[in-house]
Amino acid sequence: MFQKGFTLLEAIVSIFIVTVGVGGVFVLVNQTISSSQIISSRFTATYLAQEGIENVRNIRDANWLRQRTNLAVLWDDGMVSSGWQPVVFMDGTPNNFQREIIITPDGSDILNVSVEVSWQERGRTHQVIVQENLYNWLQ
Numbered sequence: 001m002f003q004k005g006f007t008l009l010e011a012i013v014s015i016f017i018v019t020v021g022v023g024g025v026f027v028l029v030n031q032t033i034s035s036s037q038i039i040s041s042r043f044t045a046t047y048l049a050q051e052g053i054e055n056v057r058n059i060r061d062a063n064w065l066r067q068r069t070n071l072a073v074l075w076d077d078g079m080v081s082s083g084w085q086p087v088v089f090m091d092g093t094p095n096n097f098q099r100e101i102i103i104t105p106d107g108s109d110i111l112n113v114s115v116e117v118s119w120q121e122r123g124r125t126h127q128v129i130v131q132e133n134l135y136n137w138l139q
Contacts, residue, residue: 038121042128045097045117049130052101052115057134060111064138075136076111079103096120109136 059078066073080087080103089101102114111134118127 034122038126041119041121041126044095045119045126045128046130048097048099049115049117049128052099052117053113053130053132056101056103056111056113060134060136075138076105079111080105106133110134 056079060075063073063075063077066077067075087103089103091099091101097117097119100116100118102116104112104114106112112131113134114129114131116127116129118125120126
């Protein structure tokens with residue numbers, strides 16, 4: 001005699017296989033969404049860090065323009081302390097990002113600019129650091 005249809009065991013195994021497959025797809029989608037949010041935040045942090053470098057570069061360029069009419073203006077005015085110690089600027093940015101700009105003199109015509117952008121996401125602190133040297137190449 002041949003049985004028609006499924007046995008109870010076959011039905012249970014089929015349901016288990018489908019459940020595992022759907023569960024795996026759900027986990028994959030969840031990880032993809034989580035990764036895309038972190039990647040998006042990392043892009044934002046990178047742009048904010050580069051903007052910090054550009055802000056310091058704009059201060060240097062404005063000092064050069066001011067030197068045309070006032071020779072007492074130095075190229076690094078507003079960017080270094082009198083004792084050649086690092087200068088730190090902190091500013092908050094949109095969406096809970098924190099930006100720290102550290103300017104350290106490296107000789108008389110070089111400034112090392114380091115920008116650190118940090119943020120909290122999914123219970124962890126993430127950070128992007130960008131560094132660049134600015135030179136007094138006008139002299």
